[in-house]
Structure formats: structure tokens, C-alpha cells
Amino acid sequence: MMMIFGGLTGACWASFLLCQTWRSTQNGPQPARSYCPACRGPIAGYDNIPVLSFLILRGRCRQCRAAIDPLGWYGEIAGLVDGSLVIRQPPSVITFAVLLSILAASDLYRYSFTDGWFWLGAAVCLVCDWRSLHWLPALLVFGAGILPVRHHQLGDGDSEVITLAALLFGLISVLVWLLIASGLGIVLILMRRGDRRQPLPFLPVLLVALLVLLSI
Ligand SMILES: [Zn+2]
Structure with missing residues (x-):
């Protein structure tokens, strides 16, 4: 149970972290909600589930079908594994x-x-x-x-x-x-x-x- 909690927390943390870091490299004002870099359309919550959404959408934006950078997905998987392994470790x-x-x-x-x-x-x-x-x-x-x-x-x-x-x-x-x-x-x-x-x-x-x- 602890490993599942750690894994889910790790995947969400990785998704948030990579998104915020990527945003910090972009010029100009950024929309409050997650958006597709290709068409700049907002990404719905159900298309923003760490690890799963990339698979369900087959790596493409639901609206414009542009390919999504798989780097974020790799990071979410790393976060999933990392969280499940780290949760039982010392502080x-x-x-x-x-x-x-x-x-x-x-x-x-x-x-x-x-x-x-x-x-x-x-x-x-x-x-x-x-x-x-x-x-x-x-x-x-x-x-x-x-x-x-x-x-x-x-x-x-x-x-x-x-x-x-x-x-x-x-x-x-x-x-x-x-x-x-x-x-x-x-x-x-x-x-x-x-x-x-x-x-x-x-x-x-x-x-x-x-x-x-x-x-x-
Ligand atoms: Zn798009």
C-alpha cells in the first residue's frame, strides 16, 4: 500500500515538476492551465493524468494531433518508480x-x-x-x-x-x-x-x- 501511495505521489510530483520547469523556459505570459505547446489549446483534466494519459492519447494532442514530447512521460515513469522505492527510505x-x-x-x-x-x-x-x-x-x-x-x-x-x-x-x-x-x-x-x-x-x-x- 505504501509503495502504491509512493508511486502515485512520485508520478504526480514528476508531472508537476517537469511541467513547471518547462514553463519556466518559455517566453511570454503563460496560461494558468496546462496547454498544448503546438495548438496552445487547454488540456482537459482527464487528458492530464500522469503516465496514463500519454498512453491513452497515443502520444498525441487530442485536439491538433501534434506529437507530445515523450520526455515528460519518461519523467512520470521515473517518478512512479522512484516514489515507490523511496517511500520506505529514511527522511x-x-x-x-x-x-x-x-x-x-x-x-x-x-x-x-x-x-x-x-x-x-x-x-x-x-x-x-x-x-x-x-x-x-x-x-x-x-x-x-x-x-x-x-x-x-x-x-x-x-x-x-x-x-x-x-x-x-x-x-x-x-x-x-x-x-x-x-x-x-x-x-x-x-x-x-x-x-x-x-x-x-x-x-x-x-x-x-x-x-x-x-x-x-
Ligand atoms: Zn494541440
């Missing part, structure tokens, strides 16, 4: 997963995130787990990230998130997490079409890797 893991989802959505559409969100989420994580922080692993991970950040092989936001994870969960967990994320990253780079030199937003990859880590 620090739940907070970290929520924080990572906010940052990953921003990274996906903007290749950056607002520092205020990171520091707010980090503060809540640290309060949840203040008795068992791993200071030395965090210092090591931060030190190891300086050179890749300087040479633009790693975003400074990515480095902040990985350092926070080391502080909360220790070195071994973070190394396994990074190993999974690197594997996923390589697969995504090989699979994607178009310009492969375009930087890969790494935080969504880290979020999926967290999901894999929690499920094994």
Missing part, C-alpha cells in the same frame, strides 16, 4: 531524492539549477542526518571533483550534489552510485542521435542511477 534519502528530482528537472531543460534550491534541500538533508555525516568522504569527493570542474568535464552543480551525497551516505555508496551513473551516461551518449558533443545533463542520469541503486 534524509527521501529529501535527497526530492532535491535531486528538482535539480535534475532544471538541468534537463536549462543545463543549470538555482543554487537556492540546492542549499535549501542540502540544509534539510543535513538536519535529518546530522548525527551520522561522513565528513572525510565528502572532503575527498569534493577534492577529486576540483580538476574535472575546472576543465569543464563536470558541471560545478554536479560536483555540489555528489559532495552532498558523500556527506550523507559515505564513500562506498557514492562510488557505486557514480559507477552506475557513468554506465548509464555512456549508454545514453552512444544511443542519442544528433550532435554527440552536446553536453549530457548529468543530474537526470544521477537520479535514474539513484533509482537503480535503491532497487538492488
Whole structure:
């Protein structure tokens, strides 16, 4: 029951988060209700059910039949799985997963995130787990990230998130997490079409890797 509740909450959260983040990248005033980017017609509530509506509509707008970007649907599925896995975890893991989802959505559409969100989420994580922080692993991970950040092989936001994870969960967990994320990253780079030199937003990859880590 808890897993179903977590999954439904995760799917709704992902749908809301991706929609709001996408809206923040659009110019001009935005309608209050959800709308189709192609015909700008409002989307009815029954066509806005996370995960299901995309399948029922076969990935097309009911009004103009334009294709809907599947990115939102992938995000909703990730939210569904993520929510069902995270719900039974300690508060620090739940907070970290929520924080990572906010940052990953921003990274996906903007290749950056607002520092205020990171520091707010980090503060809540640290309060949840203040008795068992791993200071030395965090210092090591931060030190190891300086050179890749300087040479633009790693975003400074990515480095902040990985350092926070080391502080909360220790070195071994973070190394396994990074190993999974690197594997996923390589697969995504090989699979994607178009310009492969375009930087890969790494935080969504880290979020999926967290999901894999929690499920094994
Ligand atoms: Zn439309």
C-alpha cells in the first residue's frame, strides 16, 4: 500500500515538476492551465493524468494531433518508480531524492539549477542526518571533483550534489552510485542521435542511477 501511495505521489510530483520547469523556459505570459505547446489549446483534466494519459492519447494532442514530447512521460515513469522505492527510505534519502528530482528537472531543460534550491534541500538533508555525516568522504569527493570542474568535464552543480551525497551516505555508496551513473551516461551518449558533443545533463542520469541503486 505504501509503495502504491509512493508511486502515485512520485508520478504526480514528476508531472508537476517537469511541467513547471518547462514553463519556466518559455517566453511570454503563460496560461494558468496546462496547454498544448503546438495548438496552445487547454488540456482537459482527464487528458492530464500522469503516465496514463500519454498512453491513452497515443502520444498525441487530442485536439491538433501534434506529437507530445515523450520526455515528460519518461519523467512520470521515473517518478512512479522512484516514489515507490523511496517511500520506505529514511527522511534524509527521501529529501535527497526530492532535491535531486528538482535539480535534475532544471538541468534537463536549462543545463543549470538555482543554487537556492540546492542549499535549501542540502540544509534539510543535513538536519535529518546530522548525527551520522561522513565528513572525510565528502572532503575527498569534493577534492577529486576540483580538476574535472575546472576543465569543464563536470558541471560545478554536479560536483555540489555528489559532495552532498558523500556527506550523507559515505564513500562506498557514492562510488557505486557514480559507477552506475557513468554506465548509464555512456549508454545514453552512444544511443542519442544528433550532435554527440552536446553536453549530457548529468543530474537526470544521477537520479535514474539513484533509482537503480535503491532497487538492488
Ligand atoms: Zn494541440
